[in-house]
Amino acid sequence: xxxxxxxxxxxxxxxxxxxxxxxxxxxxxxxxxxxxxxxxxxxxxxxxxxxxxxxxxxxxxxxxxxxxxxxxxxxxxxxxxxxxxxxxxxxxxxxxxxxxxxxxxxxxxxxxxxxxxxxxxxxxxxxxxxxxxxxxxxxxxxxxxxxxxxxxxxxxxxxxxxxxxxxxxxxxxxxxxxxxxxxxxxxxxxxxxxxxxxxxxxxxxxxxxxxxxxxxxxxxxxxxxxxxxxxxxxxxxxxxxxxxxxxxxxxxxxxxxxxxxxxxxxxxxxxxxxxxxxxxxxxxxxxxxxxxxxxxxxxxxxxxxxxxxxxxxxxxxxxxxxxxxxxxxxxxxxxxxxxxxxxxxxxxxxxxxxxxxxxxxxxxxxxxxxxxxxxxxxxxxxxxxxxxxxxxxxxxxxxxxxxxxxxxxxxxxxxxxxxxxxxxxxxxxxxxxxxxxxxxxxxxxxxxxxxxxxxxxxxxxxxxxxxx
Amino acid sequence: xxxxxxxxxxxxxxxxxxxxxxxxxxxxxxxxxxxxxxxxxxxxxxxxxxxxxxxxxxxxxxxxxxxxxxxxxxxxxxxxxxxxxxxxxxxxxxxxxxxxxxxxxxxxxxxxxxxxxxxxxxxxxxxxxxxxxxxxxxxxxxxxxxxxxxxxxxxxxxxxxxxxxxxxxxxxxxxxxxxxxxxxxxxxxxxxxxxxxxxxxxxxxxxxxxxxxxxxxxxxxxxxxxxxxxxxxxxxxxxxxxxxxxxxxxxxxxxxxxxxxxxxxxxxxxxxxxxxxxxxxxxxxxxxxxxxxxxxxxxxxxxxxxxxxxxxxxxxxxxxxxxxxxxxxxxxxxxxxxxxxxxxxxxxxxxxxxxxxxxxxxxxxxxxxxxxxxxxxxxxxxxxxxxxxxxxxxxxxxxxxxxxxxxxxxxxxxxxxxxxxxxxxxxxxxxxxxxxxxxxxxxxxxxxxxxxxxxxxxxxxxxxxxxx
Numbered sequence: 001x002x003x004x005x006x007x008x009x010x011x012x013x014x015x016x017x018x019x020x021x022x023x024x025x026x027x028x029x030x031x032x033x034x035x036x037x038x039x040x041x042x043x044x045x046x047x048x049x050x051x052x053x054x055x056x057x058x059x060x061x062x063x064x065x066x067x068x069x070x071x072x073x074x075x076x077x078x079x080x081x082x083x084x085x086x087x088x089x090x091x092x093x094x095x096x097x098x099x100x101x102x103x104x105x106x107x108x109x110x111x112x113x114x115x116x117x118x119x120x121x122x123x124x125x126x127x128x129x130x131x132x133x134x135x136x137x138x139x140x141x142x143x144x145x146x147x148x149x150x151x152x153x154x155x156x157x158x159x160x161x162x163x164x165x166x167x168x169x170x171x172x173x174x175x176x177x178x179x180x181x182x183x184x185x186x187x188x189x190x191x192x193x194x195x196x197x198x199x200x201x202x203x204x205x206x207x208x209x210x211x212x213x214x215x216x217x218x219x220x221x222x223x224x225x226x227x228x229x230x231x232x233x234x235x236x237x238x239x240x241x242x243x244x245x246x247x248x249x250x251x252x253x254x255x256x257x258x259x260x261x262x263x264x265x266x267x268x269x270x271x272x273x274x275x276x277x278x279x280x281x282x283x284x285x286x287x288x289x290x291x292x293x294x295x296x297x298x299x300x301x302x303x304x305x306x307x308x309x310x311x312x313x314x315x316x317x318x319x320x321x322x323x324x325x326x327x328x329x330x331x332x333x334x335x336x337x338x339x340x341x342x343x344x345x346x347x348x349x350x351x352x353x354x355x356x357x358x359x360x361x362x363x364x365x366x367x368x369x370x371x372x373x374x375x376x377x378x379x380x381x382x383x384x385x386x387x388x389x390x391x392x393x394x395x396x397x398x399x400x401x402x403x404x405x406x407x408x409x410x411x412x413x414x415x416x417x418x419x420x421x422x423x424x425x426x427x428x429x430x431x432x433x434x435x436x437x438x439x440x441x442x443x444x445x446x447x448x449x450x451x452x453x454x455x456x457x458x459x460x461x462x463x464x465x466x467x468x
Numbered sequence: 469x470x471x472x473x474x475x476x477x478x479x480x481x482x483x484x485x486x487x488x489x490x491x492x493x494x495x496x497x498x499x500x501x502x503x504x505x506x507x508x509x510x511x512x513x514x515x516x517x518x519x520x521x522x523x524x525x526x527x528x529x530x531x532x533x534x535x536x537x538x539x540x541x542x543x544x545x546x547x548x549x550x551x552x553x554x555x556x557x558x559x560x561x562x563x564x565x566x567x568x569x570x571x572x573x574x575x576x577x578x579x580x581x582x583x584x585x586x587x588x589x590x591x592x593x594x595x596x597x598x599x600x601x602x603x604x605x606x607x608x609x610x611x612x613x614x615x616x617x618x619x620x621x622x623x624x625x626x627x628x629x630x631x632x633x634x635x636x637x638x639x640x641x642x643x644x645x646x647x648x649x650x651x652x653x654x655x656x657x658x659x660x661x662x663x664x665x666x667x668x669x670x671x672x673x674x675x676x677x678x679x680x681x682x683x684x685x686x687x688x689x690x691x692x693x694x695x696x697x698x699x700x701x702x703x704x705x706x707x708x709x710x711x712x713x714x715x716x717x718x719x720x721x722x723x724x725x726x727x728x729x730x731x732x733x734x735x736x737x738x739x740x741x742x743x744x745x746x747x748x749x750x751x752x753x754x755x756x757x758x759x760x761x762x763x764x765x766x767x768x769x770x771x772x773x774x775x776x777x778x779x780x781x782x783x784x785x786x787x788x789x790x791x792x793x794x795x796x797x798x799x800x801x802x803x804x805x806x807x808x809x810x811x812x813x814x815x816x817x818x819x820x821x822x823x824x825x826x827x828x829x830x831x832x833x834x835x836x837x838x839x840x841x842x843x844x845x846x847x848x849x850x851x852x853x854x855x856x857x858x859x860x861x862x863x864x865x866x867x868x869x870x871x872x873x874x875x876x877x878x879x880x881x882x883x884x885x886x887x888x889x890x891x892x893x894x895x896x897x898x899x900x901x902x903x904x905x906x907x908x909x910x911x912x913x914x915x916x917x918x919x920x921x922x923x924x925x926x927x928x929x930x931x932x933x934x935x936x
Contacts, residue, residue: 001710001711001712001715002710002711002712002870003710022709022710022869024677024867040677041677041679042677042678042679068866068867069867070867070868070869070870072710104834104869104870105834105835105867105868105869105870106867107865107866107867108865108866110866128866129672129676130672130673130675130676130863130866131676131866132676133673133676133677133678134676134677139676139677139678142630142632142678143630145631145632145633146630146631146632149631150621150625150631153618153621157618162610162611162614163613163614163617163618164610164613164614164896165613165686165702165895165896166896166897167700167897167899167905167910168636168662168686168688168700169648169688169699169700169899169910169911170905170908170910171905171908171909171910171911171912172910172912172914172918178653178918178921179918180637180650180660181650181651181914181918181922182648182649182650182662182911183649183651183926184903184911185646185690186692186902186903186904187902187903187904187911188926188927189913189926190911190912190913191911191912191913191914192648192910192911193910193914194636194650200908201896201897204597204598204897204907205598205601205896207598208597208598208599208600208601208602208607209492209509209510209601209602209607210510210601210607210610211474211509211510218633218636218686220636220637222653224654231637232635232636232637234633241490242469242470242471242490242540243469243470244469244470247469366572366573367573390909391907391908391909395598397575397576398536398575398576398578398596398598398599399492399536399537399538399573399574399575400538400573401490401538401572401573402470402538402572402573427633428632428633428634428669428673429634429635429669429672431635431637434654434655435652435654435655436654436655437635437638437639439672439859440638440639440668440859441639441858441859442635442637442638442639442640442660442661443637443639443650443652443655443658443659443660444639444640444658444659445657445658445659446640446649446658446659446661450640450646450647450649453646454649455926455927456651456924456925456926456927457924457925457926457927458651458656458657458923458924458925459656459923459924459925
């Protein structure tokens with residue numbers, strides 16, 4: 001270790017100790033006979049003072065220090081003189097009188113101030129994200145994710161859930177959005193797809209008997225972006241066997257309670273209210289009502305239930321699934337399936353927080369005969385269904401248990417917890433609205449040799465590079 | 469919940485209780501006047517008995533049961549008659565006398581027996597992975613990963629490390645192996661690459677002041693496969709600032725100690741021995757010596773240190789980096805850089821366990837002048853270097869701290885912990901040696917519309933599909 005302490009952990013009780021600290025130079029004030037710097041790391045800020053009488057060498061070298069230089073300082077913790085205390089800092093009663101100074105690295109002048117709270121354009125912030133992340137507010141959002149994951153892992157492990165990893169390189173199975181595709185070099189002309197969610201894999205895991213599955217999973221959708229969308233996003237994915245809606249509700253409510261307690265120090269009331277889809281539409285004209293006023297709460301949770309199983313596609317003159325085709329209908333509505341599809345309610349549910357959908361799930365169909373009736377209604381014949389989801393349908397023939405689950409959008413949840421408008425604020429290295437990364441320059445042009453190996457060509461366009 | 473208990477948790481103390489159990493039908497024995505089944509879930513196995521005197525309906529229905537049917541049974545826990553106890557089972561002193569039986573799902577005859585320990589081809593096992601995962605040995609390997617992640621998370625969080633997520637859709641930066649590429653629809657002609665490791669991002673995080681980073685990260689390399697390689701694999705990625713080699717060694721040794729204690733119940737001795745690269749070559753003729761005999765231990769760890777910084781590429785008649793070009797040289801060897809590159813030792817290290825490299829890392833260069841000297845020796849001029857790693861070199865100009873790290877191959881470590889030859893045994897849904905998935909059929913052909921949107925074409929080959 002190059003240091004004995006971090007910059008945030010010393011206080012008045014450490015007076016008299018000799019310490020070695022490492023960090024970045026913040027403000028520097030040269031008072032002629034003495035030089036002050038603020039030394040900063042992610043744990044805090046501490047005042048360092050250089051006196052020619054204490055160490056002429058260190059004092060001399062300190063004159064070269066500029067903002068964001070990286071230094072290592074050895075010195076003694078001293079009480080600050082009366083009248084110079086800073087009550088805003090945990091280290092505000094002390095300073096370190098420097099005996100030794102080593103400049104570990106210099107720095108160019110940063111394109112924006114780290115410690116000032118000035119407005120910087122998002123483009124600039126993302127290009128210099130490594131500097132942006134040195135700012136306390138940005139760092140705090142970032143640490144929030146760590147804390148959230150820790151809370152989720154601890155809670156779900158306690159509840160008996162098993163963390164399972166599912167593949168990122170998988171098969172293209174249309175799930176509503178566009179797939180990101182990966183050409184296979186070893187199988188020319190064929191492509192992997194990045195998963196839009198682990199939906200099919202988690203259902204396979206239920207067939208295999210893992211009755212309580214969870215994963216903090218990266219998901220990928222090639223959509224046009226908005227402030228709450230990213231090409232890749234993170235989902236807390238949960239699935240259980242031998243359960244009913246109530247079990248998913250209880251688990252989710254306890255999970256939210258623990259998260260809000262751990263992260264915000266807030267006790268939220270459970271169970272959450274349930275609003276039928278039709279009631280939400282009639283009363284609020286949306287299926288994502290913001291009930292903060294009504295519930296008189298800063299954080300208003302609601303389950304939206306009894307969604308219709310189907311919606312009518314006017315353009316194609318056919319019924320399609322509202323959620324996904326594996327969603328189970330209400331038992332008592334099954335007899336209505338063919339005659340009155342519009343009246344069939346789905347065993348699906350959304351969790352809405354402050355008008356934002358943060359979770360969504362359903363009880364799934366586990367019996368083949370019912371699944372085939374549903375496919376027929378949405379106009380999928382057996383061959384089509386097999387082409388799209390064949391491996392799951394095969395699996396369901398070998399003793400699929402009753403099961404259901406839910407997935408939470410962790411980026412959206414984090415944005416709410418951090419009180420941020422955009423999910424880009426809580427992702428370490430986000431993409432812009434045209435799905436590019438100003439920091440790395442991704443996506444980028446690649447070498448012809450790479451395309452050659454993959455057996456693909458880029459089509460010539462006015463704006464595209466020629467490859468052949 | 470459809471059940472009151474799992475199949476593994478009942479024992480003699482529960483005699484007299486009425487319980488509801490769900491699970492899969494294992495062995496069924498029809499003794500005429502009574503029918504026995506073994507009911508199985510991932511927690512265990514319990515004997516169910518159907519008697520016509522107890523419930524004629526349940527007895528009747530039980531005659532239809534076949535292997536792998538999914539059932540729900542309500543009945544009373546009874547002591548087994550003398551002479552019929554099974555000491556091998558935790559439930560071996562009891563049975564459940566069924567009052568109610570519900571068949572939740574039927575099953576086709578599985579292509580291989582779940583409970584018998586018969587040899588099944590790997591192709592078959594992977595195609596029916598959801599059945600393979602019902603087998604105890606396979607499931608156990610799978611649960612091992614869950615336990616390992618839990619142990620790692622708990623330990624590193626305790627040590628003050630922050631879990632950070634880095635992007636999967638990123639920029640192609642040559643790191644030795646071939647990149648998987650993802651065409652960008654919104655940026656025609658440009659490609660994302662899947663990360664070979666989070667190496668560049670973790671170094672950026674050090675620049676941003678996150679001094680203790682970790683991630684359980686998916687990595688991707690488009691290589692020809694062997695038994696210990698997969699197109700995607702999982703790495704425990706660690707990086708720290710303001711540290712030296714000894715800090716990485718101590719942390720890693722403590723981590724391994726905790727893992728082996730938690731997972732295998734074994735106390736391993738730390739510190740691990742250190743073997744200089746040259747000594748390993750001279751004495752064992754490899755840089756991955758298996759020291760089990762020498763150390764007289766089932767698990768023989770060794771640090772391999774003092775690797776050469778450069779190796780000579782005979783074909784191209786030039787020096788190249790042995791590890792990666794950001795690896796720092798020994799301080800006392802810096803003066804040899806240009807004159808005697810072959811004599812310069814790297815501050816890199818491998819952790820070898822039983823002759824297998826399970827971890828690898830280095831102290832990185834954080835100063836630009838030294839970095840430029842290294843680039844020059846390996847024949848990278850400034851322009852080339854910027855083209856490849858420009859964003860990292862830019863970041864290093866704004867106060868990069870001294871830093872270093874290590875990455876562990878968790879699949880290899882798990883294979884050792886599970887005593888398996890192939891890492892495919894400890895991955896839920898692995899790919900075969902030609903990077904395909906027998907279960908999902910990935911990679912697969914895609915629709916012309918998808919290629920059209922991406923602005924790419926598949927080149928015509930004899931074996932490939934025509935697309936235009």
